[in-house]
Amino acid sequence: MSHEAHEPETPHLDFGGTTPYEDYVKADVLTHLQHTLSDDPGEMVFLVTTQVMELWFTVIVHEWETAAKALRQDDVPAAIDALKRSVRELEALNASWRPLSGLTPAQFNSYRGALGEGSGFQSAMYRRLEFLLGDKSASMLVPHRGTPRVHAELEKALHEPSLYDEVLRLLARRGHAVPDEVLRRDVSRKYEPSAAVEAVWTAVYAGDERDEAARLGEALTDVAELVWRWRNDHLVATRRAMGAKAGTGGSAGVAWLEKRAQKSVFPELWTARSHV
Numbered sequence: 577m578s579h580e581a582h583e584p585e586t587p588h589l590d591f592g593g594t595t596p597y598e599d600y601v602k603a604d605v606l607t608h609l610q611h612t613l614s615d616d617p618g619e620m621v622f623l624v625t626t627q628v629m630e631l632w633f634t635v636i637v638h639e640w641e642t643a644a645k646a647l648r649q650d651d652v653p654a655a656i657d658a659l660k661r662s663v664r665e666l667e668a669l670n671a672s673w674r675p676l677s678g679l680t681p682a683q684f685n686s687y688r689g690a691l692g693e694g695s696g697f698q699s700a701m702y703r704r705l706e707f708l709l710g711d712k713s714a715s716m717l718v719p720h721r722g723t724p725r726v727h728a729e730l731e732k733a734l735h736e737p738s739l740y741d742e743v744l745r746l747l748a749r750r751g752h753a754v755p756d757e758v759l760r761r762d763v764s765r766k767y768e769p770s771a772a773v774e775a776v777w778t779a780v781y782a783g784d785e786r787d788e789a790a791r792l793g794e795a796l797t798d799v800a801e802l803v804w805r806w807r808n809d810h811l812v813a814t815r816r817a818m819g820a821k822a823g824t825g826g827s828a829g830v831a832w833l834e835k836r837a838q839k840s841v842f843p844e845l846w847t848a849r850s851h852v
Contacts, residue, residue, distance in 0.1 A: 613690035618683055621675050626696075632669035633701040636662050640708045640739050647742040650749070652788045659795040666802035673809040677816070684817040696810075697832075700726045703733075709803065709841050710738040710767030737763045740842055743796065744773065747789060752776045769843040777848035793845055800841035807837045 598604055609627060612619045639662035646654035696702065698719050706716075712734055720727045737745070741763055748754040755772045780789045811833040820830050840846050 612687075614687040616686040618679075619687035619690060622687065625672055625675050629669060629672050630699065630701055632665060632672065633699065633705050635665050636669065637701060637704050637708065639665065640705070644708070644737070644739050644742045647739075647746045650746065652746070652792055656792055656795045659792075659799055663795075663798045663802060666799065666806065670802060670806050670809055673813050677809070677813050679813070679817040681818060688818075700730060703730055707733045707736075708739045710740045711839075712738070712764055712766050714764065734764050738767065740767060740796075743792065743842075744776075746792075747776060747780075750789065752779070752789070769847070774844040774848050774851070777844050778851040781848060781852045796842050797845050800845065803841045804837070807833065811837050 594604075610620060610623050612623060639658045643655040643658040643662075646652070646658065697716075700720055700723075703716050706712075707730070714734060717727060717730050717734065720730055741761075744754050744758060748759055753772065754776055755770065758770050758773060761767075777793060780787070780793055783790065785791075811830065814833055815830050818829065
């Protein structure tokens with residue numbers, strides 16, 4: 577028997593066209609979507625980071641829509657699994673701020689003009705993410721009237737129950753005293769906190785922590801915390817790069833972000849803790 581080392585066989589390299597990897601990942605498409613508009617070398621990292629954020633928005637929207645569908649089917653374990661996946665994805669999304677977190681005003685100004693009237697609040701996928709959290713506003717469809725497919729997707733999301741709406745409907749089906757005015761509310765409007773819903777979560781948290789409702793509440797709280805951290809990281813990065821100046825696209829910049837950072841996601845999950 578030969579004891580000579582055998583080199584591994586050379587993998588098949590000639591596929592007669594694109595590689596199976598390229599066919600699946602579309603890497604060539606992804607890596608040729610960067611078209612900088614200034615001569616500043618720092619613009620590339622700003623553009624790529626923003627595009628990466630859009631991809632994470634897409635994944636997280638998928639997870640939350642999966643969770644909402646599972647809740648409609650009374651499949652709480654599947655919903656929790658999707659929410660837990662989204663927590664890891666939110667952590668990766670939040671880490672996307674790191675390449676931009678140290679921008680000085682001079683560095684940002686060197687390519688800020690390339691944005692023109694562009695602004696992050698115009699992101700359609702981020703808007704879908706916010707709609708799933710219950711932060712609805714018909715006016716946010718206006719910037720997308722010129723893109724029929726995107727507008728139609730946003731309009732559909734506007735009129736569908738949010739993730740939190742599906743949670744409350746599930747709790748009602750399981751005997752919790754969620755009021756009819758909450759269950760039958762106009763889901764195209766922003767969700768407003770309810771004292772009765774706060775009482776429901778208080779009862780859930782005062783009970784068995786191993787109960788599905790309690791575990792669902794904690795999975796939602798993990799999501800809410802990371803969304804809050806996202807908003808705060810956005811605020812800090814913007815404040816560091818441009819101070820209190822008006823934002824691009826006519827936005828209020830830091831002033832608007834400060835208001836967003838003060839708002840809780842799934843509010844009664846937080847206020848109920850004071851009563852347990």
